[in-house]
Structure formats: C-alpha cells, structure tokens
Amino acid sequence: MGKKVRRIGVMTSGGDSPGMNAAIRAVVRACAYYHTECIGYYRGYQGMVNGDSVKLNARSVRNIVNQGGTILQSARSKDFLTKEGRAKAAKNLKKDEVDAMILIGGDGTFRGGKVFSQEHDVPVIGVPGTIDNDIYGTNFAIGYDTALNTVVEAIDKIRDTASSHNRLFFVEVMGRDAGFIALNSGIGAGAEEILIPEEDLGLERLLDSLERSRRAGKTSSIVVVSEGDKIGKNVFQLADYVKENLPNYDARVTVLGHIQRGGRPTCFDRVLASRLSVKAVELLLDGKRDLMVGMLNNEIESCSLERALKGKHNINKELLKISEILST
Incomplete structure (x- = not known):
C-alpha cells in the first residue's frame, strides 16, 4: 500500500x-x-x-x-x-x-x-x-468522436462540389498508423473507396473499382485516404496516378489536416x-x-x-x- x-x-x-x-x-x-x-x-x-x-x-x-x-x-x-x-x-x-x-x-x-x-x-x-x-x-x-463528426461534415460539403462538377475527390484524413477515422467517416459519408494502413487495396484494384463506378453511372466519387495509407507515396501522387490511368476522371485532392483536432x-x-x-x-x-x-x-x-x-x-x-x- x-x-x-x-x-x-x-x-x-x-x-x-x-x-x-x-x-x-x-x-x-x-x-x-x-x-x-x-x-x-x-x-x-x-x-x-x-x-x-x-x-x-x-x-x-x-x-x-x-x-x-x-x-x-x-x-x-x-x-x-x-x-x-x-x-x-x-x-x-x-x-x-x-x-x-x-x-x-x-x-x-x-x-x-x-x-x-x-x-x-x-x-x-x-x-x-x-x-x-x-x-x-x-x-x-x-x-475521436468529435474528429469523426468534423470529417463527415467536411466530406458532405466536398461531395456537393464533386457532384456539381463530376469530379473525383481524394480526401486525406488523419491517422498516421491507424485507419479508424478514415474507415468510419468513409462509411458515414458514403465514400466510394476507403484507403487505410491496415489494408493494402493496391493501385490496380483501386483503378478497377473507380472504373466500375464510372461504368455503373457514377459521375462523381469520394475516396477517403488515411494519411498513413501505403498504397502511394502520398495522396497527391495517388491522385496523379489515377489521372494518368483514368483520364475520364477530373481528380482533385483535399487534405483536411488540423481542423480534425479542433472544435467543440x-x-x-x-x-x-x-x-x-x-x-x-x-x-x-x-x-x-x-x-x-x-x-x-x-x-x-x-x-x-x-x-x-x-x-x-x-x-x-x-x-x-x-x-x-x-x-x-
């Protein structure tokens, strides 16, 4: 004692x-x-x-x-x-x-x-x-719960722009070695793909998925990327790779950054x-x-x-x- x-x-x-x-x-x-x-x-x-x-x-x-x-x-x-x-x-x-x-x-x-x-x-x-x-x-x-709600609210707004301009958005969220924010916010915001460190989707599988979405009639897509995802060196190079291989997509990147840490x-x-x-x-x-x-x-x-x-x-x-x- x-x-x-x-x-x-x-x-x-x-x-x-x-x-x-x-x-x-x-x-x-x-x-x-x-x-x-x-x-x-x-x-x-x-x-x-x-x-x-x-x-x-x-x-x-x-x-x-x-x-x-x-x-x-x-x-x-x-x-x-x-x-x-x-x-x-x-x-x-x-x-x-x-x-x-x-x-x-x-x-x-x-x-x-x-x-x-x-x-x-x-x-x-x-x-x-x-x-x-x-x-x-x-x-x-x-x-964690506050950060999730911040991310979902941001993705909801990004989707408005994506839909208006027929764009593909890569949205990077925090999570150096863990994909909890990406996975849960991606599901909550209706993302077409979610990239996390724990699961290696692979570049070719990502391209196949986005191409299937396009053929199915989707004119815009959201891909949520955890900052620790290993599929590409960074989210910007990942977007460039998709642009080169899927020229029909107008791909853009949004890094949410430290807004995820703040707020009530x-x-x-x-x-x-x-x-x-x-x-x-x-x-x-x-x-x-x-x-x-x-x-x-x-x-x-x-x-x-x-x-x-x-x-x-x-x-x-x-x-x-x-x-x-x-x-x-």
Whole structure:
C-alpha cells in the first residue's frame, strides 16, 4: 500500500484532442468532491520539467466543458526524454507536494509516464485522449468522436462540389498508423473507396473499382485516404496516378489536416472524458497506480499501462466488409 494521495497533478500531452478540457474539468472537480487538492501542469511533461504549475479548484475550470483544445496546453518535451529531465520533473512534483499524476494523452504520453513512475515511484493513471483512437484497452479515446463528426461534415460539403462538377475527390484524413477515422467517416459519408494502413487495396484494384463506378453511372466519387495509407507515396501522387490511368476522371485532392483536432467536443466526448477522468481520480485515491482507464462495452475499465502500450487496437473487419458492400 502506497502513501495516502493528498494532492493530484494533471496534465495534457501530445496532440490535442477535443474533450481534453472536459477531462481536466472532471479531474479537478472529482478532486474537490473527494477533498483532494489538484495541481495542473502547463504544456505536458515540459511543464513538469520547468515547474510551470497552477493550483486548480472547481471554479477555475468553469465553462470549459464545451471548449476544444486544452487550457493546460500541450507539447512534446525533449527534456523529459532524458534522465536528467525526468529527475528535474520529479523534484518539481516533490516541491509542489504532488503525490500522483493523471496523464491525458496518447501512447507517447503513457510511455513517458510508465518510465517516470518506475524511476521516481510516482503513481500515474493514463486517460486516453487522441483523435486517432489507436489506444489498446478502450473502445474510444477522447476526441475521436468529435474528429469523426468534423470529417463527415467536411466530406458532405466536398461531395456537393464533386457532384456539381463530376469530379473525383481524394480526401486525406488523419491517422498516421491507424485507419479508424478514415474507415468510419468513409462509411458515414458514403465514400466510394476507403484507403487505410491496415489494408493494402493496391493501385490496380483501386483503378478497377473507380472504373466500375464510372461504368455503373457514377459521375462523381469520394475516396477517403488515411494519411498513413501505403498504397502511394502520398495522396497527391495517388491522385496523379489515377489521372494518368483514368483520364475520364477530373481528380482533385483535399487534405483536411488540423481542423480534425479542433472544435467543440461532441456530447459523447464530453461524457466519455468525464467518466474516464473521475475514475482516474478514484483509482489513485484507492491506492491504484500505473493503469490506464478506458471504456469497453460502455463500462469503465482499467488495464496496466504496459498492456495498453503493448496491445493493439484492431480495425473492425465487419466494417471493412460493410464499406465494400456499400460502395457497390
């Protein structure tokens, strides 16, 4: 049994995702409910290294549940990658009398937390916040649902132009190594093809599919491309290849980029962030440590950080089949 947790630190790290503010709010207010103090660290691990902290209470997080981004800001810290940097962070936590940390972020955040906990005996709990949704141990990460809705809304608007001008649009979405955004938004927006890193469609099969669509009477098409897809070097070269081999298509490219990270979080993400973050506080107060909280089958569960980092969140094969059927 570790020492009693009297003060909890919280920070956001890595890429921002909609709902992080809702998570911060839930951590702070859960601490207040359980008569535990809360300290926020700015810019993730860099704030811990620099000792850039702020005391938080229930009133200091008012009116942020509906805001995108993160009031604590986020950054990637080169200093924290070194033993010296982590030692400095531990010294600052001791100075702030912080007994445990809640880390809101993705796999890089959890990897750093695991090492930090082992080296300096600081209990940590990870709360998954990443639009890529590529974290093992949870069906959904904070921000994923909002990003999906942003992408679908954008593709709906692009389709209006595609239909008006008989064009083929390649729409690139985020997902460096995971195709969750591409697959689900592609189905939701009625894309003719979906290209993801987990499934190599192949250039010839893509050409065959687009040609079949043209012969079937489709005058415009949408192809959703995950940025990590391996079918071409990049989405622009992919579009050029199609233009060369299917001259009947007027192919265009839209890269949605960082609009997928912003915006007001959906109700789903606000509720998810609240549930996960309250559970994270409760786990620390119960003496638990080095875990990640997640939602599995609508129940809040926890698993070890090590398992979360080593496991793989697999693409739903049923959705792949559905996308193929619906693109007919």
